[in-house]
Amino acid sequence: MTCGARSGCVVAVLCAAVAVAGADKGPAPAKGFWKVLVQPGARWVLAPHAEERGNTPSEKITIETYDVRRVGDGDVARLRWTAVDGKDAQPYNDGADNLITQVAVTEKGLYLLRADMDDAAVTEALAKAPARSDPPKAYKGTKRNQGRYLRVAELGIVCMGWSHVEGDGECEERCEGEVCIAPTDGIVSLDGTYVPQDSYYLSAQYKADYSGSPTLHFRKRLKSR
Numbered sequence: 234m235t236c237g238a239r240s241g242c243v244v245a246v247l248c249a250a251v252a253v254a255g256a257d258k259g260p261a262p263a264k265g266f267w268k269v270l271v272q273p274g275a276r277w278v279l280a281p282h283a284e285e286r287g288n289t290p291s292e293k294i295t296i297e298t299y300d301v302r303r304v305g306d307g308d309v310a311r312l313r314w315t316a317v318d319g320k321d322a323q324p325y326n327d328g329a330d331n332l333i334t335q336v337a338v339t340e341k342g343l344y345l346l347r348a349d350m351d352d353a354a355v356t357e358a359l360a361k362a363p364a365r366s367d368p369p370k371a372y373k374g375t376k377r378n379q380g381r382y383l384r385v386a387e388l389g390i391v392c393m394g395w396s397h398v399e400g401d402g403e404c405e406e407r408c409e410g411e412v413c414i415a416p417t418d419g420i421v422s423l424d425g426t427y428v429p430q431d432s433y434y435l436s437a438q439y440k441a442d443y444s445g446s447p448t449l450h451f452r453k454r455l456k457s458r
Contacts, residue, residue, distance in 0.1 A: 260385075260388075260389045261385065261389075262368040262369045262385060262389055262391055262416065263368055264367060264368050265367065266367060266368050266369055266391065266416055267336075267342065267343040267365070267367055268308065268338055269414065269415075269416060269417065269418075269419045270298070270310065270338065270343070270414070270420075271298065271301060271309065271310040271336060271337075271338050272298060272310075272419075273298065273301040273310075274297075275298040276295065276296070276297045276298075277295070277296045277297075277420040277436065278293055278294070278436070278437070279293065279296075279420070279434035279435060279436055280434060281432050281433075281434055281435075282434070282435050282441070292316045292317060293317045293318075293434075294315070294317075294325055294423065294428070295314070295315045295317055295322075295325075296315075296419075296420055297312070297313045298311070298312060299311050299312075299313055304337065304352050304356060304359070305355075305359050306339045306359065307337040307338060307339040307344065307355070307359050308337065308339075309335070309336070309337045309338075309352075310335070311334060311348050312333055312334055312336065312348075314326075314332055327427070327428060331426050332427070333345060333412065334346075334347060334348035335348045335355075337355055337358070338367070339359060339363065339367075340367065341362070341367060342363030342364070342365050342366040342369075343363055343364055343367065344358055344363050344364055345364040345365075346358055365383060365393060369383055369385070369391045369393075370383070371383050371384050371385050374398055375398060376398050379395065380395045380398045380409075381393075381394070381395045382394060386449065386450065387450055387451045387452060388415065388451055388453060389415070389416050390413050390414065390416075390421065390451050391413065391414050391416075392411050392412070392413040392422075393412060393414075394409060394410050394411030394412060394424070394425065395409060395410055396408065396409035408425075409425040409426070410424065410425035410426035410427050411424040411425055411427070411449075412424075412427060413449065418436065418438055418439075420436075421435065421438065421439050421451070422434065422435045422436065422439070422441060422451075424449065433449065438453065439451050439452070439453060440452050
């Protein structure tokens with residue numbers, strides 16, 4: 234959710250609530266959780282939430298793994314982001330500063346890399362601590378870590394993002410961003426700075442709502458018979 238017209242939220246309340254979003258709400262993630270992001274040929278399609286399609290672009294966002302390879306002790310993949318509107322497809326760059334464009338996964342955890350990093354740069358990065366531990370552990374956003382947080386939502390979905398921390402200057406109109414990953418289904422939602430303003434994008438396999446909270450709550454969409 235964003236601090237825009239749709240939410241009607243008070244910025245200070247929103248940012249304080251998101252900052253404490255580290256509390257576990259679902260089953261603890263298992264070791265190897267991040268491997269879902271480095272599967273060859275993985276493809277995740279997200280669309281604007283149904284109730285908001287009248288106010289958002291009709292395009293869907295497709296995220297695909299490519300150039301999957303082994304570098305040292307890590308499984309590495311680049312991620313291609315595409316905006317698809319009917320037959321028209323073009324690179325997706327809304328929120329380009331935050332898009333995850335290359336990742337590496339080792340026994341230590343998840344490394345968030347840039348797509349332009351070659352194998353030598355990846356090897357150098359793998360010598361350092363990972364961006365997120367394996368298994369993922371929830372933590373709160375603080376001034377010290379620039380508002381970065383990780384929360385465990387329903388169904389064992391892991392959401393990582395950033396939020397403005399109260400007392401750390403003024404919050405811009407869009408004061409947070411979040412990407413959520415399911416243990417077997419990969420990337421299932423995008424929110425905040427990852428998507429067009431005042432919207433969130435969701436996998437067709439899931440339903441989600443805010444239920445009076447500024448963080449998404451998930452449930453699996455039942456298959457029609």
